[in-house]
Amino acid sequence: MKRWCTVVLALVNAISAQALAQPLVWRGDTVITLEELDARLNRLPDGERATYTRDTSNIARLLDQLLVNRALAEEARELGLDKDPEVQKDIQFAVEELLAIHRLNLLLRDDAMPDFGALAEEQFLADSGKWDSPESLAVQHVLIRVGERLDDDAAEIAREVLDKARSGTNFDKLVEQYSDDPSKLENKGRFVIVDDTRFDPAFVAGARALVNDGDVGEPVRSAYGYHIIKLIRRSEARKAQFSDVRSSIERDLRNQYRENARKDYLRMLRSRMGAEEGNEELLMSLPVRYGGRPEIEQGVR
Structure with missing residues (x-):
């Protein structure tokens, strides 16, 4: 499909x-x-x-x-x-629901939106640093845990993995075969480091010591065990230009405009319709009618 x-x-x-x-x-x-x-x-x-x-x-x-x-x-x-007849009544509700959706879509369609270019630039200039890209490191690691094995044994396995990595063995395969990190099933041992505080300090230090894309560092001992870390890509910090983020800012402004316009229109519609009223006796009976509060039904009997 x-x-x-x-x-x-x-x-x-x-x-x-x-x-x-x-x-x-x-x-x-x-x-x-x-x-x-x-x-x-x-x-x-x-x-x-x-x-x-x-x-x-x-x-x-x-x-x-x-x-x-x-x-x-x-x-x-x-x-x-x-x-x-009961299904036909429900079908009528489905028709009304779809018509309501299309009515609001007509109100909020793209060609009904104002031009957000000037406002987008104003927002950018007011806080341009908000869109800057910090330095980031994309890394991949193999974790050899300590605890289930002796520290020396874990260090020896880590050295074996390092030798294989530096001799050209596919790193994905090394992750699959050796890593004790359970998240490898989802990420194959890959992480992007932007905020250092989210990672073990020793792990971050080992990753930041790598210079060139593809480098594999010496085993690093963290609180979790030994890591063999490969640098996939180092992205330098980059100051955003308005042209880079204009479409993103305008999209956010359009979405906010749509949400506000939708709320305003529905508020106006409800006001035009008048206050909601109801048959209190029937409304109070609904839980019993639909089986939600049988204890009340027993009390009524």
Whole structure:
């Protein structure tokens, strides 16, 4: 599915109007077209849609869910559920919910946004250091723990790993074979050091002693054991230029504007509708009606 999503994203601008109705993904006789995916994604506001679709795994999950929903809906129709009066009332709520979403999207669409360029620059100049990039070290390590083994034994294994690393053995394989760090399953022993205080001081000192990308340092003893550290990349501190961060600042401003505009519009709408009122007797009976407070029901009896 992910492979299909990547292809779709790469070719979407070249697809003709006629091709929109052609099958995009399918399972057996259940089909979703690109035109239908477009309609579903239009439920998201402009900015959110761009962010969401940037990760093709999101589209893969969505397409899978759309296929499953379509198959379940077809079964529901075969069972006559779409004719059930209670289900029809619920369908009406679903229609109203979707119409409400699209109404707000129309209000908050990109072309309804003001130009945030001047405000973005003003924010940048007010605190330009906020967007500076500090020095960072991308490193990879093998941890040989002390505790389950003697210190001398751990040091000997660390030296063995170092010799293999410096003789050209793939470091990923060394991490997999030797490292006692449980996080290696997720990160393969890789860390990015930006804030030194988040790491063991000895580990940081060993990492910062490395000069060139690819260097592997002598074993470092920390509170956890012995580390064999490889420097992947050293990134020098960099002062941000407005051109580097303009789009990011403008995106944040648009998102904040949308959120404020949404809240303001809903506040105005509620005011226009008038104060919410209700049938107190019926409202009080709802927990019992829906089985939430049987003790009250027993007391009433």
